[in-house]
Amino acid sequence: MEHVPPPAEELALLDRELARLDARRSQLLVRRAWLLSVLTPPVARPAAPPAPPFAAPFGPPAAPVGPRGAQNVLLTLGGLLLTIAAIAFTLVSWGHMGIGGRSAVLGVVTVAALSAPAVLLRRGLPATAESLAALASVLMVLDAYALHRVVVPEADGRGFAAVAAAVLAVLWSVYGLLLDRLRLPLPLAVVSAQLPLLLWAWAAGAGATAFGWALLVTAALDCAIAVWGKGVAVRATACVCCWATGLLGLLVALAQSVSADAASAALAPGVLLLVGALIAVSGAWRAPAGLAVAGGLVAGLCGVAAVGGVLRAGVDWGWSVPVYLLCGVVLLVAVRAPMPRPVGQGLVWASSTVTVMAVLAAAPPVGLSLMGAVSQLARVWSGTPDGGVRGALGMESPAWSQMAAAPVVLLVVAGLLGAVYRSWAWLVRVAGPVLSPGATWRGAAGAGAVALGWAGLTVLPATLGMSYAAAVSAQLALVAGAFAVAVRGLRRRTDGVGLTALVCGLIGTVSAGMLSLAAEAATYAVFAVLLVVFGGAAVMLGGAAVSAARAVPPLPSGQAARSVRTLQIVQAVPACGAVVCGMVLARAVGASLGLAAHQAAPVMLVVPAVTVLLGARLRDLPSALPVELTGAVAGVVAVGMAVTDRPFLALVLALCGVLATGTAVRAERRPVAGYLAMTLFVLAAWLRLSASGVSAPEAYTLPVTVPALAVGALRRRRDLEASSWTAYGAGLAATLVPSLFTAWADPHWVRPLLLGVAALVITLSGARLRLQALLLLGGAVLALDALHELAPYVVQVVGALPRWLPPALAGVLLLVVGATYEQRLRDARRLKDALGRMR
Template identity: 30%
Template sequence: MSRYADPRRCPDCAAAITTDDQSCPSCSLPLRGPLAGELYVTLAHADQVLTELRASVQASVQASEQASVQASAPLPAPALVPYATTKTPGTAPLRPRAPRSTGLSGASVPQLLLGLGALCLLVAALVFLAVTWSVMGVGGRTATLVVFTAVAGTVTALVARKGLRGATEALGLVTLGLVGLDVAGADNSGWFGDLATPSFLVVLGAVLAVSATAACLAVRATASRAFTGGEGVIGLAWFLVTLGVMDGSGSSAAGTLLATLLTAAGTAAAHRLGLLVATLVVAVVTALAWLSLLMAGVEAVLEELTVGHVWGDLAAWPLLAAGLLVTALALLPRWPLAVRGAGLSVGGAVLAFVVVCPALDDGTTPATLAVLAALAVALTVLGLVPLRWSVAAALTAGLGTVWAAMQTLVLGGSALDRVTTALASGGPLDGRFPAAEAVGGAQPWLLVPDLGLTVVAVLVARRLLGSTFPVLAGVEVAALAAAAATAALYPVPVWTVVAGLLVAGVLLLVADDLVPATVALAAGTVVATYADGLLAVALATVLLSSAVLHLRDRDGIVAEVAGLVTATSLAASVWVWGDLLDRPGEWVAVVGVVVVALLALVRRSAAVESGAALGVVGLSLAGLSAAPLDQASSWLAVYLTLAGAATCTEALLRPDRRWLGWAGGLLLAAASWVRLADVGVSEPEPYTLPAALALLVVGLVALRRRGGGDTVRLLGPGLGLALVPSLLWVLDDPATLRSLLLGLACLGLVLAGLRLQWTAPLVFGAAVGAAVVLRSAAPYVGDAVPRWATIGAAGVLLVALGITWEQRVREARGLLGYVRQLR
């Protein structure tokens, strides 16, 4: 019985395979990899499905064999699958996917109805009271409100005992709403005397808080177990109390503090009673009250940022109170550790602001020093105190780091702007940066402590997070940047900055700190572009350093990069020294190309060759920009010739660089083309025939050495380059001497191909010659042959192609059906 998943047969051509084959010996189908494994699992699943289908047919015919057929296991997979490299789980039988429900669930319908019903009851009660309030007396009003509330409370108790959670939520909210209406009615009837609005809000909130808490505790003892809506009403009640207290005190700091303390007590009470939702809601109200207290303290402090006002007049007491209150969260052992830590951190930041704020109005520099002092203390606490308590300094350290980092960016941006301005204008060897001035009121020397403390903050955070990512190179680069930028902010000589960066780069290179050394040398070279003398010294330093590094580390990426830098810096040095000696730029470029080419020939390294190539390109472009405009093409030909000669020499001297000969030949050909264009040659043959002859010589030599070979591959490029450009000119104007000569050349190639039995000259000669003959005969054929004959011939050709296509499709379908029958 046939199988689809047969490890001894190719799944495509059914040829015999073994477990060691990487691909099919017959059709080259890959037998290993994820796709091959997926194909095998799919075929094995097809075998399993086929087995089950056969079993179902046998069960319907032979009932006695049903048990054995159902007990038969699917075909086992072989022990070694030749083209399955990853374990793929088995494929389960396909089952119809259940349609996604788009309507309301069964549980949401009663909730929706109950919510709408409760809303309707409250609206009806309000409308009824609004209509009858003026008609009824005090007694009638009281009786009506009490009856409504009692009925709602009784029904709520009944449904709660029956465990109807949705009804309990809806009717409980109605009851609490009626309680609020009772309080409003009592106030309207004058039972509370002449209460002001803040006092009424406090009374209303207190009554609702007590009633909702009692309702939640009562429902907890029933089958409904919880009254979530009532817990939300508790939070609303405490919000009303907070508004009343704050509004009654004229939004003073004392009233805000009292409201914060009351809501904090309400939060603690809800937490102690186990009302989770109420605890969260009242905690949010407490946070809002605390923020109001904090804002009141900030407003009081900002009236006059002096020590006498902040500390002497006790203007900061709301801030102190806010800080102590939020810090007190750390003393609650049952609260989550994250909440306690956050409270301790926020409290520490508030207290730090109280200490620092008197200095914030004395100018940018004193304010920065105060913030940096607080940041230093916070970082010390984070670094030395255990994490459980050092979290108190986390927010302070974060805010201080943001201040220091922002000021570092401002001062660094100013230093960069001064450097770019100086480099754009240039100057003498002893030139200086512009006069120093404060940046936004901050002194330039603040850049060092700003950046230093920012780096320390990063290191402390790295230690607290347990990271092992190396940061030494980053610290060294930051130190270099701080020193160089600070110096650039003062009117110091430019050469001092260049010398400092170059010396630091060399020292770091000796210490084998390659990344900061590279940054220092690169920055020094960029700043040295201020004057040619500085640039020459900087390039010489880079050249010597990279050469030593390249010779010291002969292998690896370091040696490769050093070799690349050596070649490019040598090219740049030649150009700079030529400029210093006031030599013509086009001739300096020639000398530079020769020197760099000699370096590439002497030092056989791929990196040096790449650097030499970049140097030659740069020198050539610089030489062209310096050359007179009417001589630019001539100098371009010179540079291309030198580059091509150097490239071909490299290919001849090194057997592993033979392929460079093609690039060198292309460069030499380009040089000749530029020169021909410069003298006004417009015919194609002078451009193409020399290169074509070179290609043909190379192909003939290869044929002779190999004793034969594919002439199309070896001679085709040369023949195509020799014939096709001339053919394009002949197609445009066939009545020329070029057409005759090209036809004779094609005839000679055909005869040579027949004589030597070479395919390339025969094919190229016949094809190009036929094109020449047809183009020469086209005017006469066009006049002799009617247009209808051409159209008719095209129609016959299209019909024949259509018939052939349809026949091939039918044959392919028949073959496919035959193959399916074989399975």
């Protein structure tokens, strides 16, 4: 009959056979690679030229320079040297020749340098022609200087420089147009054209407005050249110059507009800004997409600054921000005008920039309102503050009066973003080609509306100077509204509106809670309402999470699965917030009853007791564990409150052990809660004995240890897989550890001897029965007890030994351990495996 091996034996046979097959396959692959290398002839490679001896330390030699590159280097160096010589000749002198003679020589050389490029171009030498043209350009500047010194030495230098710059710009333009194969003259003409108007304004002693006009007129000329100029180099140079001069002129106009104290004074810079906007739009109309967007942005900002500067003149700066904001909003009307799409996008970016700047200007009062509530931590229950909510926030009334425009700005922007969020479909139909809309922008608009609306309403009580009670009530209502919006948004599983509202609600909760610490009644009222709000939000989000999970297929994926996970995670936030509110209320109850901190610790334990019950009720929801952990934090706080009084600390630890035991009833929490309960009970017993001044703890611990060990033996008899720590750990530790502490303080020999004998018996029993808890606990106590007994003698021996002997012995020990390092590692592994096999 056929023999069929058991499954385990057959699996081992298969594994061995597969290993042999893998080894044989590796051998065959190696042999195949060798055969391929033998059959394939090596590819012939050209021999590398021998490197010079000095090239090795510096890497491979560089590639040889081509003839055109060498030519350019030589021509550049030659032109540079000739230019330096010409400058030295003109400014320093040459021999005994005067400035007139030098001017004549320079003129002849300049004419020759200007004529030579035409001949060189006809002979096919463009690089040489370019070098001589550059030299001729420098010589023309030096000719202008010499002309001033010889012909009109009495003329004003700034005025003459303006005329010279204009003449040179015209001459270079004509020269570049005649010899259109030269690349340098026309860009030089553009650069020279930047100076005449500025130098004339400087020579005339003009004011800031005249300088602004000079800059903008120059920018207009640059814009025209950038649009209709000849050649890429000319257009690029003109574009850079246009941006430089235009932005400088606009900055001058903006400074005048902002500093104007009357509408009449703001008209001139306003006109200047509008002209700048017109120049920007004109250039953007024909520019590439990126520059067109930038031009539209600059045009929009100039229009807002011009109109807003006239409207806000003479008004306090705080109320100037809403004026500029209104102008920025009106700017969006221009988006529907017939214009290129990039220009319209630039106008939208301009409006957005104005809005963002207005929001940033209104943000500091929000931070002051939130951070001011933190000051109440130093004045808990000091009574209703004087000066209403402004006094509670720690700022004077004039300071808040100057910030009165902040909530207006924030609420207006929030309303606009809310309108965009609600009317997104209509905006897509109206301005879709310009705005390039998407769902992400709609979500951002909704989230921004929620955040800014909350910020505006947060700072409103302080700016209005409300009373303390009214301000606290308003903050509570705002928190409740934020959580209502959060629950509604998260239940619909839409964009970031719900999460933004949740974050705002949490920040508002902290602010309102700290603000309520000024008065006892306010603390109870605020945190009770917050407890209800958090609890209601957690219940509604939990229901939404359950409904969403039921609606999703068994193997969820995609957006639906992410929404379910988001709801399950977010539900834990208000649930944990409710627990924190309960902690504050519990501490407040203890303070109201006049209890000291250690006396109020048992009151704090009401919170973890409730979370244990809630955890059993919510065991199937993801929020159960966060709620229980937050309750455990309350237990830690209670322990910290009672740490100054040992009897109360023992009581608190025992009560925490009871709560941990109740948690350990649930199978999913038993591995952690069971050990925690055992540890807490043992610590409570030890502290109670220590607090009572007991000198013989065995009289109290042995009655606990004996039945505990009996119960553990029964558990091991019924369940052989049960751990020895679960069965015997608590019972043994209950007696051994207090006895060890007492033995260390006992001057007599009877207790340490009895403890050592008991520990030895337990250790041998653990080794014989292969029980890890008995072996480790007994061994540790035996070692510490022996160390206590031998310590005096060790001290005497060490004191009698020479000082050099302990370091020498330590060195020998290290050498021995190092020499047998691998053997020691194997011994450690065997010891670890042996302990691991014990129960």
